[in-house]
Amino acid sequence: MRAAGTLYWDVLGLYRDILDGLARIPGGRLDSLGVDTWAVDYGLLGPDGRLLGNPVHYRDDRTASVISDVHAKVSPERLYALNGLQFLPFNTLYQLAADPLADTAEALLLMPDLISYWLTGERGAERTNASTTGLYDAATGEWSREIVEALGLRPELLPALRSPGDPAGRLLPDLGVLPGTPVTAVGSHxxxxxxxxxxxxxxxxxxxxxxxxxxxxxxxxxxxxxxxxxxxxxxxxxxxxxxxxxxxxxxxxxxxxxxxxxxxxxxxxxxxxxxxxxxxxxxxxxxxxxxxxxxxxxxxxxxxxxxxxxxxxxxxxxxxxxxxxxxxxxxxxxxxxxxxxxxxxxxxxxxxxxxxxxxxxxxxxxxxxxxxxxxxxxxxxxxxxxxxxxxxxxxxxxxxxxxxxxxxxxxxxxxxxxxxxxxxxxxxxxxx
Missing domain, CATH: 3.30.420.40 (ATPase, nucleotide binding domain)
Known part of the structure; x- marks a missing residue:
């Protein structure tokens, strides 16, 4: 949805739909739950763990004015040598450069990781989606400290990485649906x-x-x-x-x-x-x-x-x-x-x-x-x-x-x- 000229995701509506769907599971039991979504978009959390602002849609044009600034800090050639990522103007690193909340946020969670956090209270970054951010080292499979530091981002903004098949927590009791159900990290992209x-x-x-x-x-x-x-x-x-x-x-x-x-x-x-x-x-x-x-x-x-x-x-x-x-x-x-x-x-x-x-x-x-x-x-x-x-x-x-x-x-x-x-x-x- 668009508001005041910015294109947003209705992430709370999506989350509500997930809870509604879980409440309708026949028999009220699941052996496991896995969350996947699209890539590159994210939510920022404050020190209290709350969402600082509604996630912006990747088709919003907010990155147009910051791409040259990013490339002045890390050349396109060096970026590709590290992250191996196709240039797309909506890649997460460009979105962060245009995001006024990035400097004050405590944590960045990509969309599937944000939903998983709301379900379990556990934070993490699943690798298949992390690799689309431009902040990930394609050769080592870890966050790229060189890119993060060159862009002036705080390393602690990025949560610990996990891989498909890793445990990602359990459904919180206060959700009112399927408490204790295991959540498994999947190919979240x-x-x-x-x-x-x-x-x-x-x-x-x-x-x-x-x-x-x-x-x-x-x-x-x-x-x-x-x-x-x-x-x-x-x-x-x-x-x-x-x-x-x-x-x-x-x-x-x-x-x-x-x-x-x-x-x-x-x-x-x-x-x-x-x-x-x-x-x-x-x-x-x-x-x-x-x-x-x-x-x-x-x-x-x-x-x-x-x-x-x-x-x-x-x-x-x-x-x-x-x-x-x-x-x-x-x-x-x-x-x-x-x-x-x-x-x-x-x-x-x-x-x-x-x-x-x-x-x-x-x-x-x-x-x-x-x-x-x-x-x-x-x-x-x-x-x-x-x-x-x-x-x-x-x-x-x-x-x-x-x-x-x-x-x-x-x-x-x-x-x-x-x-x-x-x-x-x-x-x-x-x-x-």
Missing amino acids: DTASAIAAVPATGPNFAYISCGTWSLAGVELSEPVLTDAGRAANFTNETGVDGTVRYLRNIMGLWLLQESLRTWNLGTADLPALLDAAADVPALRSVIDPDHPDFFPPGDMPSRITAFCERTGQPVPASPAEIVRCVVDSLALGHRKALRQASALSGLPIEVVHIVGGGSGNALLCQLTADATGLPVTAGPTEATALGNIGVQARAQGLLTDLRPLIAATQPLRHYTPAGPSTPWDGAESRLG
Whole structure:
């Protein structure tokens, strides 16, 4: 929600919904609970442990004026050598530089850690989400003292780190729901949980966690901290079991979500639009999904048509044509990111796994297979929830390896590349 020009999360509303959900657990018993959310956003606590202010949404524009100041203290080259993080203007270190409360706060808790703290009274920072802040050393798996000190932050602002599978406390009695239930640290960055549930059967796979964002990359055992990786804007985020999610963020289904909102349509209207889009000529108009014009909330269709006009392409006139432009462009973004991920990491890709909500978008999955020239396996849709549950189940001693179980039990759809890659080669050059 926006108030006085700032975009905030309704974090207390989310917390209330969590408590309401826990109160409805059949039988009133859980063996374990794990919390995952999105990355980079946080709450600041005062000396009394209370939240100092409502967390600001990462799509707020407050960091625009401080990025150059941050880079004057630590160069982009040095930042990448330490944190291996893709430059995104909303990364936590830029948000902190713009946050007037950072100097007086006692502790910073990322969103899943904040919710876990309210549930248990225990503070901590789970590694998969900590690795998205820009304050984390990609090579050592610890907070980067060099970055923290260079930015003038107090080291004690950052809580002790914990890993997926570690205990994170127990539900407090005064919550009134399931008192004493164990809380287990999971891949608290939702993408980390989603990638843990990729039903891969071999090492040479790529993944696309496709939802509001498309996070496209490969899974590695060590970070890639090269200048070439920095120039390509690839990120090294910690995954479950100390793996590295070497990936790039692509704007993703946000483009469709905002278009539907502008047209006063809901997600139930999307299948018919996708059916109509499938009949629109392929690659007639494409956009760069990561162009800054497409980041803020608002009238997405107008921005898409303006981009096409500005780049001398046919201007999509109907919702179906705009939807086709979006899915073609996302497939191109997937193609580019995965080709770069393979080249930069040295990992050959034999199959692409699409997980998350976008795995149910058959047109996008087929276009991704066509664009990459690789077979695509789509599913599971609820990969984040399955990865979260899997880490908890493993911590409880109920299983040892999640991926074979996912591959054997979840409905998966398979897409084979159709036709030559030549049209996609030409379309990529028109992204502007």
